[in-house]
Amino acid sequence: MTQIALFGSAFNPPSLGHKSVLESLSHFDCVLLEPSYAHAWGKSMIDYATRCELLDAFIADIALPNVQRSEVEPLLSRDGAAVTTYALLKKLQQMHPAADITFVMGPDNLFNFAKFYCADEIVKRWKVMACPEKLSIRSTDIRHALQHGESVEELTTSSVAQYLIDRKLYTKI
Numbered sequence: 425m426t427q428i429a430l431f432g433s434a435f436n437p438p439s440l441g442h443k444s445v446l447e448s449l450s451h452f453d454c455v456l457l458e459p460s461y462a463h464a465w466g467k468s469m470i471d472y473a474t475r476c477e478l479l480d481a482f483i484a485d486i487a488l489p490n491v492q493r494s495e496v497e498p499l500l501s502r503d504g505a506a507v508t509t510y511a512l513l514k515k516l517q518q519m520h521p522a523a524d525i526t527f528v529m530g531p532d533n534l535f536n537f538a539k540f541y542c543a544d545e546i547v548k549r550w551k552v553m554a555c556p557e558k559l560s561i562r563s564t565d566i567r568h569a570l571q572h573g574e575s576v577e578e579l580t581t582s583s584v585a586q587y588l589i590d591r592k593l594y595t596k597i
Contacts, residue, residue, distance in 0.1 A: 425522060425523065425524050426453045426454065426520065426522065426523040426524070427451070427452045427453045427454075427523070427524050427526070428452065428453065428454045428455075428456060428516070428520060428523045428524070428525045428526070429449050429452040429454070429455045429456070429525075429526045429527075429528045429553075430456050430458060430494070430512070430513065430516060430525060430526070430527050430528065431445065431446070431449070431455060431456065431457050431458065431528040431529075431555075432457075432458040432459075432460065432509065432512065432527075432529070433457070433458075433459065433460065433530070434459065434460045434463060434467060434469050434475070434563065435457065435459045435460075435475050435478065435479050435482075435563070436467075436469045436470060436475060436563050436567075437470075437475070437478045437482075437563055437566055437567075437580060437584055437588060437593070437594075438478055438479055438482035438563070438580060438581070438584055439561045439562060439563050439565065439566055439579055439580050440559050440561045440578075440579060440580055440581070441557040441559050441560060441561040441562055441563075442482070442557075443482075443486050443559070443581070444557045444558035444559040444561075445528070445530065445555045445556075445557055445558075446486065446488055446491055447488070447558070448555055448558070449490070449491075449528065449555070450488070450490065452490055452526070453490060454490055454492065455488070455490050455491045455492070455528075456492060456493075456494035456516070457479060457483070457491065457492070457493050457494060458493075458494040458496065458497055458512065459472065459475045459476055459479055459493070459497070460497065460506070460507075461497035461498050461500075461501045461504075461506070461507055462501060462504055462505055462506040462507070463506060470593060470594070472498070474591075474593070476493065476495075477587070478584055478587055478588075479493050480493060481581070481583035481584050481587055482580070482581050482583070482584050484583060485581035485582060485583045485584065486581060494516075496512060496515055496516060496519075497512060499515070500512065500515055508540070508541040508542070509527060509540050509541070509546060510540070510541050510542035510545060510546055511541075513525060513527060513546060513549070513550050517549075517550075524551070525550050525551070526550065526551040526552070526553050527546065527550055527551070527552050527553070528553050528554075528555050529552070529553070529554055529555070530554070530555065530556070530557065531554055531555075531556045531557075533554075534554040537552070561579050561580075565579055566579045566580055566588070566594070567594045570588060570593065570594040570595050571594060571595060571596055573595075576588060576589075
């Protein structure tokens with residue numbers, strides 16, 4: 425049976441903290457990174473297409489053979505609304521009916537998991553795994569550094585850092 429891990433995040437932008445989580449998921453056949461199309465709790469993010477480009481650069485840099493970007497959320501979103509984890513897992517299970525799917529979340533979301541739509545049903549139908557970052561580097565750290573004109577090269581991968589710098593993302597104008 426194919427083992428799929430779904431790791432959803434804003435990836436606003438992807439960080440070395442995300443990379444440290446992914447490195448611990450090598451036992452899965454496939455790790456799908458799902459960038460939030462719209463944030464469920466209204467968190468401000470740069471546009472989806474740009475975050476996807478950043479994530480693609482990140483995936484290329486980390487070169488983990490089982491990691492790829494998922495593009496399911498935009499298919500499920502209605503009028504730009506957030507997609508629930510339950511709806512996402514249900515769609516992925518439909519797309520991969522024979523797969524064993526595990527929802528992977530960071531420890532910050534573990535504390536909010538009871539607030540997830542159909543949290544009880546998610547736990548009944550799929551595995552849920554809280555995976556702490558081995559490197560405590562957050563997207564917030566990258567955004568903060570860029571807003572203050574500081575280097576981000578120790579916070580994310582080289583291509584992502586260059587993309588952020590070249591396009592002056594997250595900087596105050």
